[in-house]
Amino acid sequence: MPKLKLAYFDIHGGRGEPARLAMYIGGVDFEDKRISFRQFGDAHSGFPFNRVPMLEIDGIELSQCNAINRYVGKLAGLYPTDPLQAAFCDEAMDAVEDIVSKVVATFPIENETEKKAARQALADGPVAVYLRRLQALLEAHGGEYFADGRLTVADLKVMVWVRSLRSGVLDHMPQDLPDTLAPLLVEHLKRIQSLPKVREYYDRFS
Numbered sequence: 001m002p003k004l005k006l007a008y009f010d011i012h013g014g015r016g017e018p019a020r021l022a023m024y025i026g027g028v029d030f031e032d033k034r035i036s037f038r039q040f041g042d043a044h045s046g047f048p049f050n051r052v053p054m055l056e057i058d059g060i061e062l063s064q065c066n067a068i069n070r071y072v073g074k075l076a077g078l079y080p081t082d083p084l085q086a087a088f089c090d091e092a093m094d095a096v097e098d099i100v101s102k103v104v105a106t107f108p109i110e111n112e113t114e115k116k117a118a119r120q121a122l123a124d125g126p127v128a129v130y131l132r133r134l135q136a137l138l139e140a141h142g143g144e145y146f147a148d149g150r151l152t153v154a155d156l157k158v159m160v161w162v163r164s165l166r167s168g169v170l171d172h173m174p175q176d177l178p179d180t181l182a183p184l185l186v187e188h189l190k191r192i193q194s195l196p197k198v199r200e201y202y203d204r205f206s
């Protein structure tokens with residue numbers, strides 16, 4: 001097994017969290033390098049594309065969260081071997097990436113009125129579209145998991161996003177959007193969160 005080090009913010013969410021979770025669940029040994037926003041600010045030019053997450057594999061730097069998710073998913077046994085199931089897994093992960101990028105684009109807005117308008121437009125438009133479509137994908141693939149009829153990195157990525165929407169960390173984004181628009185995603189979230197290894201992972205931080 002290569003020596004792995006994942007660098008990402010010290011938060012329970014975001015683009016690096018699914019890979020951390022996948023490696024924990026799959027018993028893949030890795031160094032969990034958590035960095036503060038300040039440390040990132042000082043050192044961002046040291047990361048590929050000036051961004052995180054970054055996974056070091058025997059010293060080789062790998063960027064792009066879904067590439068990292070696929071790689072660690074394979075090591076952890078949480079990525080389908082069947083090409084079509086792998087495509088379903090990618091579809092869900094890339095959809096989350098689309099919508100996360102749109103939400104993150106509102107972070108730098110300093111004017112509160114403008115931020116509120118931008119977030120409300122997202123809630124009424126793309127966020128609603130992505131929640132509904134992800135729920136439809138879940139249903140189309142049996143209702144329990146996004147691919148392969150079992151837990152994959154896609155479930156972890158969707159779970160992390162839905163949890164962050166419901167957490168209230170995003171000002172002006174109604175927290176109840178997943179519950180009202182995509183209740184099956186909320187059931188999915190609760191199911192994934194109740195898995196023993198996932199509970200164990202989060203218990204370490206409380």
Ligand SMILES: N[C@@H](CCC(=O)N[C@@H](CS)C(=O)NCC(=O)O)C(=O)O
Pocket residue numbers: 014015016044050051052053063064065066097
């Ligand atoms: N396409 C990249 C996006 C990475 C990204 O934008 N990461 C954010 C944190 S979640 C970041 O490093 N932002 C710092 C910045 O924009 O300066 C990926 O999929 O990993």
